[in-house]
Amino acid sequence: MTDAPNPRILKNLPPRHAALSAVMAVHKSGTALDGGLASHPDWKRMEARDRGFARAIATAAIRRDGALRAALDTLIDRPLPDKALKARMVLLCGAAERLALDGAAHAAVDGWVSLMANDASTRNYKNLANAVLRRVASGEAREAFEACDPLDDLPAWLHRRWVDGYGEETARAMAVARSGPPPLDLTCKPGVDAAALAEALGAEVLPNGTVRRAEIGTVEGLPGFEAGDWWVQDAAAALPVQLLKPQAGETIADLCAAPGGKTMQIAASGAVTLAVEASGKRLKRVEANLHRTGLKAELINADAIRWRPEAPLDGVLLDAPCTATGTLRRRPDTAFAKQDGDVANLAAIQDQLLDAAADMVKSGGRIVYCTCSLEREEGEDRIAALLARRTDLRLDPVRTEDLPDLTEAITPDGAVRTRPDLWADRGGLDGFYMARLVKA
Numbered sequence: 001m002t003d004a005p006n007p008r009i010l011k012n013l014p015p016r017h018a019a020l021s022a023v024m025a026v027h028k029s030g031t032a033l034d035g036g037l038a039s040h041p042d043w044k045r046m047e048a049r050d051r052g053f054a055r056a057i058a059t060a061a062i063r064r065d066g067a068l069r070a071a072l073d074t075l076i077d078r079p080l081p082d083k084a085l086k087a088r089m090v091l092l093c094g095a096a097e098r099l100a101l102d103g104a105a106h107a108a109v110d111g112w113v114s115l116m117a118n119d120a121s122t123r124n125y126k127n128l129a130n131a132v133l134r135r136v137a138s139g140e141a142r143e144a145f146e147a148c149d150p151l152d153d154l155p156a157w158l159h160r161r162w163v164d165g166y167g168e169e170t171a172r173a174m175a176v177a178r179s180g181p182p183p184l185d186l187t188c189k190p191g192v193d194a195a196a197l198a199e200a201l202g203a204e205v206l207p208n209g210t211v212r213r214a215e216i217g218t219v220e221g222l223p224g225f226e227a228g229d230w231w232v233q234d235a236a237a238a239l240p241v242q243l244l245k246p247q248a249g250e251t252i253a254d255l256c257a258a259p260g261g262k263t264m265q266i267a268a269s270g271a272v273t274l275a276v277e278a279s280g281k282r283l284k285r286v287e288a289n290l291h292r293t294g295l296k297a298e299l300i301n302a303d304a305i306r307w308r309p310e311a312p313l314d315g316v317l318l319d320a321p322c323t324a325t326g327t328l329r330r331r332p333d334t335a336f337a338k339q340d341g342d343v344a345n346l347a348a349i350q351d352q353l354l355d356a357a358a359d360m361v362k363s364g365g366r367i368v369y370c371t372c373s374l375e376r377e378e379g380e381d382r383i384a385a386l387l388a389r390r391t392d393l394r395l396d397p398v399r400t401e402d403l404p405d406l407t408e409a410i411t412p413d414g415a416v417r418t419r420p421d422l423w424a425d426r427g428g429l430d431g432f433y434m435a436r437l438v439k440a
């Protein structure tokens with residue numbers, strides 16, 4: 001008698017194995033989920049459908065971490081020891097397939113139990129996996145999954161921060177908004193008929209011009225991709241450049257430019273666009289995006305803290321590196337890759353970048369500062385500290401006419417704070433902070 005699975009099950013193992021490896025890498029070393037999936041030895045050989053399946057399992061396992069663990073706890077008497085990380089992750093991924101993706105019992109149980117049986121480090125838990133994964137989608141386990149507070153899906157450091165920063169009710173609404181799959185958002189090049197594109201895609205045009213489709217899917221085959229008519233960009237991420245209002249004839253720098261969503265918006269305005277990016281590898285992505293869309297920008301591989309333009313600029317867009325906690329509905333793994341201490345470390349870099357941006361603009365020049373973080377220390381507190389240490393800058397308040405359909409995001413002092421639970425009936429928004437400044 002052998003433990004070897006039959007060929008039908010073996011065929012279904014690589015996507016589950018890729019999902020398992022990627023989820024382990026997120027929890028063990030904070031590796032990005034996409035990187036973890038792509039580094040699986042079978043990834044390139046897998047069919048697109050299998051890659052999509054692997055990504056769906058891994059994403060659900062990370063996104064619904066707390067709820068899945070609550071379901072598993074109802075079926076496991078004694079917690080598995082710390083050293084049994086892999087076995088715990090198999091149970092988590094198996095529960096994700098059954099509960100979050102409503103996967104068929106026999107395929108999920110066969111697949112995950114075979115993975116357990118084929119690995120010396122998990123073989124002892126094979127029978128446990130069989131018993132647990134058969135029962136996890138019903139009864140007490142399903143009730144525990146459905147009753148779990150969405151805040152418990154967040155790692156503890158972020159759960160505490162959101163409740164402290166926003167109060168329990170808003171924090172929970174933000175957690176709910178990040179617990180399901182996000183929409184696909186596209187920014188169109190000027191001249192492209194957004195309404196026609198939306199119709200072709202079964203999408204809608206949001207008030208800020210973003211074309212939004214409920215399902216992400218594969219973007220490469222969509223109408224207008226080859227022609228470079230649009231690029232993928234969350235509706236909230238499109239707002240900072242809309243607030244900067246670049247004009248033809250101006251020279252505008254996009255500091256921290258890759259992968260280039262905001263660079264393309266600035267370039268599309270007709271302004272001379274300087275795309276400054278510290279990572280040469282990531283700058284190549286800006287180049288590829290510009291090439292596809294036929295837009296032009298000068299590519300500058302430099303540290304924006306030290307780089308200075310030849311002449312003072314009309315404007316700067318500073319999309320500073322941050323904890324990215326505002327993008328968890330698109331990248332749920334980010335929460336597990338970061339920790340509390342990262343907030344203060346990144347805030348120090350954001351201060352240096354803000355001072356650099358202030359030095360780059362001419363008198364009367366504009367700066368829009370933004371981060372895709374929901375943490376005050378990377379948004380509101382950075383601008384308060386900047387205005388306290390520099391007398392040559394003032395806030396240029398965002399007015400209701402700038403964002404007529406999103407006035408709830410305008411803060412009392414005229415900055416903008418978007419959250420995942422805003423525009424909830426339209427599919428939500430990434431969490432961003434943005435402030436517009438003018439140099440005296």
Ligand SMILES: C[S@@+](CC[C@H](N)C(=O)[O-])C[C@H]1O[C@@H](n2cnc3c(N)ncnc32)[C@H](O)[C@@H]1O
Binds near residue numbers: 237263278320322
């Ligand atoms: C939030 S992402 C920018 C997203 C981009 N603005 C967009 O809309 O597509 C931050 C980027 O800043 C870059 N970066 C980090 N520190 C930098 C620095 N000191 N100078 C220039 N770029 C930097 C990172 O490599 C990363 O590509």
